[in-house]
Amino acid sequence: MKKEINMKWNRKDLLGLEDLTREEIKMILDTTESFKEISTREVKKVPALRGKTIANLFFESSTRTRISFELAEKRLSADVVNFSASTSSLSKGETLIDTARNIEAMKIDCVVIRHSSSGASYMLSKKLNAAVINAGDGTHEHPTQALLDMFTIREKKGRLEGLKVTIVGDIRHSRVARSNIWGMRKMGMDVRICGPKTLLPVNIEKTGVKVFYDIEHAIKHVDVIMALRIQKERQGQSYFPSIREYSKLYGITGERLKYAKEDVLIMHPGPINRGVEIMPEVADGPYSVILEQVTNGLAVRMAVLYLVMGSKTKEVSA
Amino acid sequence: MVGGMDMSLKEKGPVMDKEGVERTISRIAHEIVEKNRGTDDLAIIGIRTRGVFLAERIAKKIKQIEKAVLPIGTLDITLYRDDLSTIASQPVVHKTEIPFDITDKVVVLVDDVLYTGRTIRAALDELIDFGRPKAIQLAVLVDRGHRELPIRADYAGKNVPTSQKEIVEVRLEEYDKKTEVIIIGKHAK
Numbered sequence: 001m002k003k004e005i006n007m008k009w010n011r012k013d014l015l016g017l018e019d020l021t022r023e024e025i026k027m028i029l030d031t032t033e034s035f036k037e038i039s040t041r042e043v044k045k046v047p048a049l050r051g052k053t054i055a056n057l058f059f060e061s062s063t064r065t066r067i068s069f070e071l072a073e074k075r076l077s078a079d080v081v082n083f084s085a086s087t088s089s090l091s092k093g094e095t096l097i098d099t100a101r102n103i104e105a106m107k108i109d110c111v112v113i114r115h116s117s118s119g120a121s122y123m124l125s126k127k128l129n130a131a132v133i134n135a136g137d138g139t140h141e142h143p144t145q146a147l148l149d150m151f152t153i154r155e156k157k158g159r160l161e162g163l164k165v166t167i168v169g170d171i172r173h174s175r176v177a178r179s180n181i182w183g184m185r186k187m188g189m190d191v192r193i194c195g196p197k198t199l200l201p202v203n204i205e206k207t208g209v210k211v212f213y214d215i216e217h218a219i220k221h222v223d224v225i226m227a228l229r230i231q232k233e234r235q236g237q238s239y240f241p242s243i244r245e246y247s248k249l250y251g252i253t254g255e256r257l258k259y260a261k262e263d264v265l266i267m268h269p270g271p272i273n274r275g276v277e278i279m280p281e282v283a284d285g286p287y288s289v290i291l292e293q294v295t296n297g298l299a300v301r302m303a304v305l306y307l308v309m310g311s312k313t314k315e316v317s318a
Numbered sequence: 319m320v321g322g323m324d325m326s327l328k329e330k331g332p333v334m335d336k337e338g339v340e341r342t343i344s345r346i347a348h349e350i351v352e353k354n355r356g357t358d359d360l361a362i363i364g365i366r367t368r369g370v371f372l373a374e375r376i377a378k379k380i381k382q383i384e385k386a387v388l389p390i391g392t393l394d395i396t397l398y399r400d401d402l403s404t405i406a407s408q409p410v411v412h413k414t415e416i417p418f419d420i421t422d423k424v425v426v427l428v429d430d431v432l433y434t435g436r437t438i439r440a441a442l443d444e445l446i447d448f449g450r451p452k453a454i455q456l457a458v459l460v461d462r463g464h465r466e467l468p469i470r471a472d473y474a475g476k477n478v479p480t481s482q483k484e485i486v487e488v489r490l491e492e493y494d495k496k497t498e499v500i501i502i503g504k505h506a507k
Contacts, residue, residue: 008407034394034411043447046397076397303411306397310408 009307013125013132016141017183025183029151031303032296038075039298048306049078052109057100058135059085059115064270064294065135065145069112072301078309081108096120097127104128110309113137118175131308139173144304145269146179148297150187152289153224155296156265161188166218168250169228169277170199170239176269177228181207194218195250198239215250219260226267227252227278247276254281265289327502333478333486334499339459342475343372346457347379349473350426357386359452361420365429365441366394366412371492372459373428389423391416398440414444421449426473430488432458435469460499462486 007027017025038046054073058066066082073080083103100111110131113121118138125132136142154160165184171177171193184191185208193200194212205211212218219225230246240246257264266278266288274280283290334342354360357380364373370392377388394412402408427441438456445454457473462480478501480486485502489495 010407031411034413037414038397041447042449045447047443048397048402051403306411307408310402 009310011308013121013134014143014304014308015121015125015132015134017143017146017179017186018141020143020183020186022186022188025147025150025186028147028300028303028307029154031307032147032151032299035302035306036296036299038302039295045075045077047077049073049076049309052078052309053107054078054080054110054112054305055103055108056080056082056135057103057111057113057115058083059096059113059120060136062114062136064297065114065142068294068297069133069135069144069301072298072305073112075298076302076305078110078305096124100124100128104130110305133304133308136175138175139178140175141179141182142175142269143179143183144297144301145176146183147304148293148300149176149180149226149267149269150183151300152267152293152296153265155292156289157223160184162190163224164190164192164222165224165226166192166194166212166222167226167228168194168215168218168252170231171195171204171228172199172201172239173231174228180226181209185209192218192222196240196246216256216259219256219264222260222264224265224267225252225257225260226269228269229271230273230277232273243276251276252278252282254279254285257282257287263287267293269293327485327504330484330501330503332498332500333460334476336491336497339475339490339497339499342459343375344379346459346473346475347376347383350376350455350457351380351384353455353472354424357384357388359423360386360426361389361391361418361423361451362426362428363391363393363416363420363445365427365437366392368488368490368493369393369427369429371490372430372457373426374492376426376428376457389418391418391420393427393441393444395437395440395444398444400436400440416448419449420445420451422452424453424455425451426455426457428457430459430490431486432456432461432469432471432474433464433486435465435467438469439467459488460486 056069070080108130112133112135113124114135115137118140120137121132121134134141134143150160157163167177181191191209192212193209194215264287266282268278268290272278272283362373362377364370373390377390381387392415394414396409396411455472458471459475461471461474461477464482483504488499491497
């Protein structure tokens with residue numbers, strides 16, 4: 001076929017958006033459009049990955065991402081094995097690499113990994129012939145989340161280039177924010193971050209984002225507001241005085257929305273702390289696309305699995 | 319797929335010109351209406367890429383003949399291909415769009431060239447995932463032989479004997495700027 005996109009996907013792994021080119025990100029988003037329809041069919045399944053086996057290694061708790069990946073895999077007809085840290089031989093002292101090698105010895109085609117250490121998926125990708133997909137590594141990257149965020153924005157606004165987005169909250173510990181900053185900057189978006197100084201990484205301006213400490217200023221005339229979860233588990237490390245104060249200064253309230261554009265999109269990667277970083281009237285309000293993000297997440301993961309598992313690299317010669 | 323490095327390609331002349339394609343589509347449209355005794359429960363689904371435009375042309379013709387507007391859909395069979403695990407890189411997936419319930423409909427599948435039959439096998443599998451049609455019929459502009467599966471067309475525009483070294487190309491204005499069907503011969507240099 002002559003006029004089709006000539007681009008080919010050549011990566012064995014999806015580890016982070018820092019590595020990807022603008023064209024590769026666009027290719028994933030375009031492919032996602034085709035996969036979205038599958039979940040609306042009578043039979044929500046296509047045979048594309050029939051006979052392939054995928055291991056989901058979740059060393060850190062997750063509901064949404066784990067279920068989303070598992071459903072995506074099953075809707076592509078792959079066979080799926082799940083692994084969670086609490087029930088594994090990790091508790092017997094086995095290292096991550098040994099665990100992964102043993103799993104690969106059982107002829108697994110793809111590993112989806114979430115781990116609390118930044119770089120865990122990179123390390124794994126160097127040791128395994130199987131495809132590796134990063135489902136969140138420490139405070140580093142969570143590429144599929146950022147891809148589904150960008151897909152949702154593009155679907156709603158028709159484009160990404162030139163749009164203004166403000167990410168509010170704990171940027172320092174957020175892999176979602178990091179992946180989004182890489183991805184959105186590459187797609188030509190104007191990215192702003194806002195939060196207490198203690199929760200913003202130093203030198204973040206070097207990535208091309210604009211830094212704000214005042215929420216009303218930060219969301220002025222923006223197209224998208226993305227609230228991040230305040231990670232209560234980090235409380236007690238005195239990043240900010242109290243949750244109540246944070247909520248008062250940075251919480252997304254219905255009142256504050258008047259500063260943003262009239263058709264602003266409200267996003268949140270979940271799980272939500274209602275009444276902390278986002279008020280219920282906003283989370284459930286007419287501008288919120290939080291549940292559509294979840295729906296799109298499934299399609300994005302199907303697209304990523306399809307692309308990554310189809311790329312034939314030299315070292316994989318089964 | 320056109321332009322292998324050690325192959326030279328030679329156009330062997332047209333199998334059908336623009337008028338030929340239009341007359342053939344008109345005949346297929348009439349045959350569809352005749353065979354189904356009207357247009358009740360009929361639906362047309364084109365297979366990407368050129369089957370989609372052929373499906374639109376056939377639907378337009380049937381509208382002229384019978385004053386009936388048929389539901390029309392688009393099928394991308396990529397995810398149902400039987401060679402996904404052997405080809406070099408994942409083919410680009412395009413949208414499948416079937417905006418109506420196919421259950422109890424007579425679905426006419428439309429493609430440009432019928433060759434091995436593998437595309438049609440994939441299309442049949444995909445269609446069944448959308449529901450249970452009363453019947454599925456197949457319309458193609460060109461049947462070039464060399465079937466590898468027990469599949470045949472209900473409506474074939476033209477039977478063209480070919481060698482497996484040749485390529486049959488259907489070109490349609492909507493996509494290729496020019497409407498014609500040609501055979502291209504492949505010769506090793």
